[in-house]
Amino acid sequence: MITLTFPTLSTTISASRHRRRRHLRRLIFTSRLSTTTPTSTSTSPNPNKTGVIIIGGGLSGLAAATKLTSLNIPFLLLESSDAVGGRVRTDVVDGFLLDRGFQIFITAYPEAQKLLDYESLQLQTFYSGAKVFYGNTFHTVADPLRHFSDSLPTLVNPIGNFFDKLLVAITRIKVLIKSDEEIFSSEEVSTIDLLRGIGFSECMIDRFFRPFFGGIFFDRELETTSRLFEFVFKCLAVGTNTLPANGISAIPEQLAGKLPAGSVLLNSRVCSVNVGLDSVANVELENGEVFRSENGVILAVEEPEAIRLLGRKMKGEFKEPRKTVCLYFSAEMYQIPFKDPVLYINGSGKGIVNNMFFATNVAPSYGPPGKGLVSVSLIGLFEDVSDEDLIAKVVKELSDWFGGSVVGSWRHLRTYRIGFAQPNQSPPTDLMKDPRLGPGLYMCGDYLTSATFDGALVSGKRAAEALLKDEALIKV
Numbered sequence: 001m002i003t004l005t006f007p008t009l010s011t012t013i014s015a016s017r018h019r020r021r022r023h024l025r026r027l028i029f030t031s032r033l034s035t036t037t038p039t040s041t042s043t044s045p046n047p048n049k050t051g052v053i054i055i056g057g058g059l060s061g062l063a064a065a066t067k068l069t070s071l072n073i074p075f076l077l078l079e080s081s082d083a084v085g086g087r088v089r090t091d092v093v094d095g096f097l098l099d100r101g102f103q104i105f106i107t108a109y110p111e112a113q114k115l116l117d118y119e120s121l122q123l124q125t126f127y128s129g130a131k132v133f134y135g136n137t138f139h140t141v142a143d144p145l146r147h148f149s150d151s152l153p154t155l156v157n158p159i160g161n162f163f164d165k166l167l168v169a170i171t172r173i174k175v176l177i178k179s180d181e182e183i184f185s186s187e188e189v190s191t192i193d194l195l196r197g198i199g200f201s202e203c204m205i206d207r208f209f210r211p212f213f214g215g216i217f218f219d220r221e222l223e224t225t226s227r228l229f230e231f232v233f234k235c236l237a238v239g240t241n242t243l244p245a246n247g248i249s250a251i252p253e254q255l256a257g258k259l260p261a262g263s264v265l266l267n268s269r270v271c272s273v274n275v276g277l278d279s280v281a282n283v284e285l286e287n288g289e290v291f292r293s294e295n296g297v298i299l300a301v302e303e304p305e306a307i308r309l310l311g312r313k314m315k316g317e318f319k320e321p322r323k324t325v326c327l328y329f330s331a332e333m334y335q336i337p338f339k340d341p342v343l344y345i346n347g348s349g350k351g352i353v354n355n356m357f358f359a360t361n362v363a364p365s366y367g368p369p370g371k372g373l374v375s376v377s378l379i380g381l382f383e384d385v386s387d388e389d390l391i392a393k394v395v396k397e398l399s400d401w402f403g404g405s406v407v408g409s410w411r412h413l414r415t416y417r418i419g420f421a422q423p424n425q426s427p428p429t430d431l432m433k434d435p436r437l438g439p440g441l442y443m444c445g446d447y448l449t450s451a452t453f454d455g456a457l458v459s460g461k462r463a464a465e466a467l468l469k470d471e472a473l474i475k476v
């Protein structure tokens, strides 16, 4: 049973803070020794004691750890799985790099720009735009500022009318002049209401916005808040869609690689957290091991797990999360029908495929030499359809797109069914939530900001900053 307890007696916090600050200063100098890994033998007299404990090694937990590292504050990050990254993981299967679900890294993410070394990620670039499958053929929707020669056909194709294309340009200017803070605190409606309010035609919405932004938010109904739409639209306008050459997991791996040795403990599932009013906490793992932190705990787990751990202490309504299925196929290179690094989206309004792309066209390193990798995404979990039936349906549908002999030659590699892809961020939302849960207890994660890589990074930094400020370890 998970318990999280707060003593009810009030204590003189300032006196205990002084004691803890003195103690923390000692910990700062012994931080490398005061953390432990399952395999390492520590020479510290109390290896399970540290300054701050972070629970969860996804992007938000890693961003919190990065902040603490930058100030030389000792911490221990406890991660339940066998690697860091959380939802941002890549598996190697038969020499192919399979990201766990369709993921795109937008270079304009502001917090990512501050934290990541883009050059060493060797970012591989998508075409700026998409190919829309509609009327049994493909129509290019190009960004005119980057692919000028494709912009004329874009203007006259059946994916929206001329006025729609003009509205895209106007919407772009409108979001570009807003700061991110303005976007996140602006009046909100659902994305669908925003698009209709702007004046987009139903055919532009159905053929472009539903599959394109529906694929980003895993929400074809476009119920997601207009705040998230505007933020992503802005990032897409100024940035490039990319994939790291070594898979999407290169992003968390890069962050983890800069943390102090021994500060991350894998295969360590937390089952209970006990924080005192003086911020001193005991954190227990499922295997019974207990860790103690002097300056509090940052809970960086995904929303359903946070609810499980915190129970009634989590305020607000939990909405059904966004779900997706991603299927991967391998192909001989000559069975990859197009060579462009473009995203294909389903604007036909029929079938189950939402979007797909040839991953090796974007990043050749995603496959072994001479082989192509096909990534296909569906929205929803399709729980009532078996894996075999799902594969058959996808192959049949894509045969209409690319021809039966081509698609029939592809070999299924793996199917990922992701029950919690993103938190449901339909209005009402608060994308600038305070990370404080109580004395010494902080939370972070994409459900507190925007459900993006960037949102997770921002929330991790905010939680660490709040803790440091409350503990009087820094002036913020």
Ligand SMILES: Cc1cc2nc3c(=O)[nH]c(=O)nc-3n(C[C@H](O)[C@H](O)[C@H](O)COP(=O)(O)OP(=O)(O)OC[C@H]3O[C@@H](n4cnc5c(N)ncnc54)[C@H](O)[C@@H]3O)c2cc1C
Residues within 6 Å of the ligand: 055, 056, 057, 058, 059, 060, 061, 078, 079, 080, 081, 084, 085, 086, 087, 088, 100, 101, 102, 103, 104, 105, 106, 268, 269, 270, 271, 300, 301, 302, 305, 324, 418, 420, 421, 422, 444, 445, 446, 447, 450, 451, 452, 453, 454, 456
């Ligand atoms: C298929 C898919 C595609 C996506 N595509 C994009 C995209 O293209 N662009 C974009 O910006 N965003 C995308 N996202 C969203 C993005 O991945 C998330 O917003 C972000 O990674 C969330 O990070 P997080 O740290 O908040 O949570 P998580 O990544 O979920 O991290 C939580 C961590 O906590 C650990 N944990 C849980 N319980 C415990 C416990 N009891 N003890 C210890 N550890 C625990 C978990 O193992 C996990 O590592 C996508 C997400 C998915 C799933």
